[in-house]
Amino acid sequence: MAKKTALVQGNQACAAGAIYAGCTFFGGYPITPSTEVAEEMSELLPTVGGKFIQMEDEIGAMASVIGASLTGAKALTATSGPGVSLKQELIGYACIAETPCVIINVMRGGPSTGMPTGPGQSDVMQARWGTHGDHAAIALVPESIQEIFTETVRAFNLAEKYRMPVQVLFDEIVGHMRERIVYPEPGELELIDRDPVTVSPEDYKPYDSTKGLVPPLASFGSEYKYHVTGLNKADDGFPTTKASLVDAEERRQIDKVECPEARADIESNEEFMTEDAEVILWAYGSSARSARYAVNELRKEGIKAGLFRPITLWPFPEKRTAELANQAKAIIVPEMNLGQMIHEVERVALGNCAIEGVFRVDGDPLNPGQIIDKVKEVI
Amino acid sequence: MAERYEIRFSGAGGQGLITAGIILAEAAAIIEGKSALQSQSYGPEARGGASKSEVIISDGPIDYPKATIVDACLAMTQEAADKYANGIKKGGLLLLDDDFVKTEPEGDFTIYRLPIMRMAKEDIGREIVANVIALAAVIGMTGVVSKEAGEEAVVRRVPPAFKELNQKAFALGYEKGKALLN
Known part of the structure; x- marks a missing residue:
C-alpha cells in the first residue's frame, strides 16, 4: 500500500x-x-x-x-x-x-x-x-x-x-x-527509550555513573524513590559541595555529549557538491535552501561552489568544518542573524581559508542572489 | 512545464487567499504528484491588511521557498496590488479585481481584469467563494495544474455542504479566466 x-x-x-x-x-x-x-x-x-x-x-x-x-x-x-x-x-x-x-x-x-x-x-x-x-x-x-x-x-x-x-x-x-x-510507517524510523533501571529500589542511585556516562533514570512516583535538585549533587541525588564530586559531575555531564563516540552518534550533516568545491556555503535551516539554490546557479557559471549543511548544530561539527576550511579557498556563512555561527566556523577554521558572512534580519529570508553576490565578491 | 513556476495570490487578510494557495499546492503536490511549496506572509492583524500566499510548482526539488520571479500574480485589493504586484517576470501575467484595483501597477507583464468579488456576490451569491473563483481563474489562465486536479483539490478542502457552491464558483472562475486569454 x-x-x-x-x-x-x-x-x-x-x-x-x-x-x-x-x-x-x-x-x-x-x-x-x-x-x-x-x-x-x-x-x-x-x-x-x-x-x-x-x-x-x-x-x-x-x-x-x-x-x-x-x-x-x-x-x-x-x-x-x-x-x-x-x-x-x-x-x-x-x-x-x-x-x-x-x-x-x-x-x-x-x-x-x-x-x-x-x-x-x-x-x-x-x-x-x-x-x-x-x-x-x-x-x-x-x-x-x-x-x-x-x-x-x-x-x-x-x-x-x-x-x-x-x-x-x-x-x-x-x-x-x-x-x-x-509519513513514515510505524517501525520505519528507529525509536529509542531511556535505559531501563536494572538495580533494586534500595540500591538505586539516580546519578550513579559507574556503568556509563548516562545513568539510567527511574520513573518518579514508582517504587524507586530519589531526590531531584538543581544543586550540584552526589550520585544519590542529594546536594553536595564536595569538590571532587562537583568537578566529576560537571565534567561527566559535558563528556556524555562531547566524547568522540557521542559526537559521532549525534552529529548529522548533509553535503552537496563539496567534493571539488573551492567555495563552501556553510548554512543551516531555511538559509541552506537558499544556499543550495545558489550552489546550482554558481555551478552553471563554472564556479566550484558546494554546500555544507549541519543538521545537528550543537555539538558543533568541528572536524568536518576544519577539513573543509583546509580544502576550500573560502567559507561563506549565510544566516538570518547578524553573525552567530560564523564565529564557530572561524574558531575551528584556524585561519586556513577566508570566511565571510551574509546576514539578514529584516524579516525577509536570505535570497540566493545575495549569497551569489557574496561568493563572486570573495573569489 | 517550466522547471519552476511561481504564483502569488494577494489581497486583504481574511479573503481566503492563503487557502487558495494551499488548494493549488495540494492540487499540484498531492493530486498531480509534482513538487509544490506554499508559503505566506502576513501582518499581525487577523483581518484586513495586505496578505500574500505564494505557491512554487516544479518537476524537481524546490530549494528556495519564496518567489524569485513570479510567473502569475493575483491582486484583489489596491493595497495588495501596490505592495505585492512586483517581481513579475517579463511576459508574466497579473490578474486584478476590476472593482477594487483602480491604479494598475506598471511593468513588463500583461494585466487582466475580472470583477472577482462582484462575481462571487452576484453570480454565485456568496462573497466567501471569491478566493475559489480567483484560484480557478488563475488555473484557467496558466494551466499550471489541470482543471480536474484544481476542482478535486477544492472539493477535498471544503465541507460537504458547501461542495456544490464551490464547484459552481470554480467552474465560473475557470471559464472566465480562460476567456480572458482569447
Whole structure:
C-alpha cells in the first residue's frame, strides 16, 4: 500500500513526528510562530492517551515538561525565542537534573518581542549558551517539512539516550510553509527509550555513573524513590559541595555529549557538491535552501561552489568544518542573524581559508542572489 | 512545464487567499504528484491588511521557498496590488479585481481584469467563494495544474455542504479566466 502523504505545515509535521516518537505529554504556552505545534498536539495527544496542558506561562510550561518526563513520559514543549528566554532557568534545571525533554523553537527575530510574524535564525547561540553555567547542548536544525518530522523523532531519541533537553530549531518560514510529507510507517524510523533501571529500589542511585556516562533514570512516583535538585549533587541525588564530586559531575555531564563516540552518534550533516568545491556555503535551516539554490546557479557559471549543511548544530561539527576550511579557498556563512555561527566556523577554521558572512534580519529570508553576490565578491 | 513556476495570490487578510494557495499546492503536490511549496506572509492583524500566499510548482526539488520571479500574480485589493504586484517576470501575467484595483501597477507583464468579488456576490451569491473563483481563474489562465486536479483539490478542502457552491464558483472562475486569454 502506498504510504500516506499530505500537504502540511512544518509545525504540523513537528507534532506528527512527536506523536510518532511516542510523546505522551505536551506542556506549553502559545506563541507565534510556533502555535500550530501546540494546536496539533492538543488534537493528537488525546487520541493516543496522552496529556496536553496549556500552562499559565512559559516557565510553568517548561516545569510541567520536566515533571512529566521524570514520571517516565516523553515530553515536549514548543515556543519561539521569547519563550525560550523565559524557560532558561528550567532548561538549566533539566540539564543538571538530567531530565530528557524536547524543546521546539520556531525562530522569529529579536531580542525581546521582535517581529512575531517574521523569520529569524538569531537563537542559535541561545540554544548553546542560553542557560547559565557549563553544560552540554544538543540542537537540531531541519530545513524541510519531511526533515522536521524525522528530526523531531531524532530529538526524542537523543533526549532519552543522553538524558537531557534537546532543542529543535527551525524558523517561521519552514514552520509555516507547506510541502508534501510522506509519513513514515510505524517501525520505519528507529525509536529509542531511556535505559531501563536494572538495580533494586534500595540500591538505586539516580546519578550513579559507574556503568556509563548516562545513568539510567527511574520513573518518579514508582517504587524507586530519589531526590531531584538543581544543586550540584552526589550520585544519590542529594546536594553536595564536595569538590571532587562537583568537578566529576560537571565534567561527566559535558563528556556524555562531547566524547568522540557521542559526537559521532549525534552529529548529522548533509553535503552537496563539496567534493571539488573551492567555495563552501556553510548554512543551516531555511538559509541552506537558499544556499543550495545558489550552489546550482554558481555551478552553471563554472564556479566550484558546494554546500555544507549541519543538521545537528550543537555539538558543533568541528572536524568536518576544519577539513573543509583546509580544502576550500573560502567559507561563506549565510544566516538570518547578524553573525552567530560564523564565529564557530572561524574558531575551528584556524585561519586556513577566508570566511565571510551574509546576514539578514529584516524579516525577509536570505535570497540566493545575495549569497551569489557574496561568493563572486570573495573569489 | 517550466522547471519552476511561481504564483502569488494577494489581497486583504481574511479573503481566503492563503487557502487558495494551499488548494493549488495540494492540487499540484498531492493530486498531480509534482513538487509544490506554499508559503505566506502576513501582518499581525487577523483581518484586513495586505496578505500574500505564494505557491512554487516544479518537476524537481524546490530549494528556495519564496518567489524569485513570479510567473502569475493575483491582486484583489489596491493595497495588495501596490505592495505585492512586483517581481513579475517579463511576459508574466497579473490578474486584478476590476472593482477594487483602480491604479494598475506598471511593468513588463500583461494585466487582466475580472470583477472577482462582484462575481462571487452576484453570480454565485456568496462573497466567501471569491478566493475559489480567483484560484480557478488563475488555473484557467496558466494551466499550471489541470482543471480536474484544481476542482478535486477544492472539493477535498471544503465541507460537504458547501461542495456544490464551490464547484459552481470554480467552474465560473475557470471559464472566465480562460476567456480572458482569447
